Amino acid sequence: MIRETLRYHRPDSLAEATALLAEHAGDIRVLGGGTSLIPCLTRGEIDVGHLLDLRGLGLGTIREVPDGAEIGAMVTYADVLASPVIAERVPLVARVARGITGGRQITQQGTPVGSACFNFPTTDAPGMFAALRARFQVAGPSGTRQVSAADFFVDAYRIGLEPGELVTGVLVPTTKRGGYCKIKHASGSWPIATAAAVFDGAADGRLRVALGAVQAVPLVVTADDPGQLAERVRDAIDAPWADVLAPADYRVRVAPVVARRAVDELLEVLP
Ligand SMILES: Cc1cc2nc3c(=O)[nH]c(=O)nc-3n(C[C@H](O)[C@H](O)[C@H](O)COP(=O)(O)OP(=O)(O)OC[C@H]3O[C@@H](n4cnc5c(N)ncnc54)[C@H](O)[C@@H]3O)c2cc1C
Incomplete structure (x- = not known):
């Protein structure tokens, strides 16, 4: 149940927003599109006394930056x-x-940044941002900083923010080609395993694949050619995720297949 005394805040400056987050630390949540947060509040899975709406902060734009794109929160x-x-x-x-x-x-209404911040393991955004080496732009009471995807996804439902901090956007380096694959029970279900594939570095040789939904946080593997991929993926998985969608051993078995399909899409290998 949502509390009767829930306080709604809509600051119009980052300074005000971070001050409110610091003041109510532990009893406040940032409200993005609300598509994950509001159902959690309604079901009583999250219980806070304050919501901080980001809509007054002008974070709804996508901008070109010298080395890529900046996607607002x-x-x-x-x-x-x-x-x-x-x-x-x-x-x-x-x-x-x-x-x-x-x-x-x-x-x-839903935002890729909100999905990353929620860090629910069986979603698409964390693995995608990990593959792309995204850097999250964070604002807090003592200023701004950037957090790499590797440091951002700490554990299931946990991200690398300190009390008083929020994500203002994400910087994604220019990456002209990519491949993606996910496996799920039905078209409307949550993914059981996802794979985002890109070339690792300037030369189109080495492969970089980020697996999502296979562990609590995205798992990044690299390989010099697709033939190495299955073994690399199997070696990298040490704590497979298990839930009502699929047991851990199923995820271990499908992860190399999903990774290979994402790489085939990247390399434009037709099935
Ligand atoms: C019916 C349905 C189908 C869906 N299908 C898919 C799917 O196929 N694939 C998939 O990947 N996802 C899916 N989702 C999940 C969806 O991607 C997320 O709900 C959405 O992206 C979350 O973004 P939001 O802006 O609504 O976040 P919110 O619900 O507003 O927030 C989510 C969490 O992140 C925190 N947060 C949000 N923004 C920030 C910020 N800027 N700084 C710090 N913390 C922040 C909030 O406090 C909250 O804890 C589905 C959801 C629903 C309800």
């Missing part, structure tokens, strides 16, 4: 799909956004 999946900057610089982000389920309510 309030940019929705629909914004991503409509963006020429994303299409040109990081088409993998649009590729992933196209596969988000839940219909217009989710794509027009």
Whole structure:
């Protein structure tokens, strides 16, 4: 149940926002699109006395930056799909956004940054951002900083923010090619395993694949050619995720297949 005394805050400056987060630390949540947070509040899975709405902070834009694209915290999946900057610089982000389920309510309100902040293991955004070496832009009471995807995804539902901090956006390096694959029970279900594949570095030789939903946080493996991939993936998994969707051993078995399919899409190998 949502508390009767829930206080709603809509600051119009980052300074005010971070001061409120620090003042109510432990009893406040940032409200992005609300597509994960509001159901959790309604079900009583999250219980806080304050909500901090980001809509007054102007975080809803996608910008070109010298080495890539900056995606604001309030940019929705629909914004991503409509963006020429994303299409040109990081088409993998649009590729992933196209596969988000839940219909217009989710794509027009849910945000990739909100999904990353929630860090629910069986979602698409964490693995995608890990593959792309994204850097999260964080604001807090003592200023701003960047957090790499490797340091951001700490554990299931846990991210690398300190009390008083929020994510203002994410910087995604230009990555012209990418491949993506996910396996799920039905078109509307949560993924059991996802794989985002890119080339690792400037030369189109080495492969970098981030697996999502296979462990609590994204698992990144690299390989010099696709033939090495299955073994690398099996070696890397040490704490497979298990839930009602699939047991751990099933995830261990499908992860190399999903990784290979993402790489085949990257390399444009037709099935
Ligand atoms: C029906 C349905 C279908 C879905 N299908 C898919 C799917 O196919 N694939 C998939 O990957 N996901 C799916 N999702 C999940 C969806 O991607 C997330 O709900 C959405 O992206 C979360 O973004 P939001 O802006 O709504 O976050 P919110 O719900 O507002 O917030 C989520 C959490 O992140 C925190 N947070 C949000 N923004 C920030 C910030 N800027 N700084 C710090 N903390 C922040 C909040 O406090 C909260 O804890 C689905 C959800 C639903 C309800």
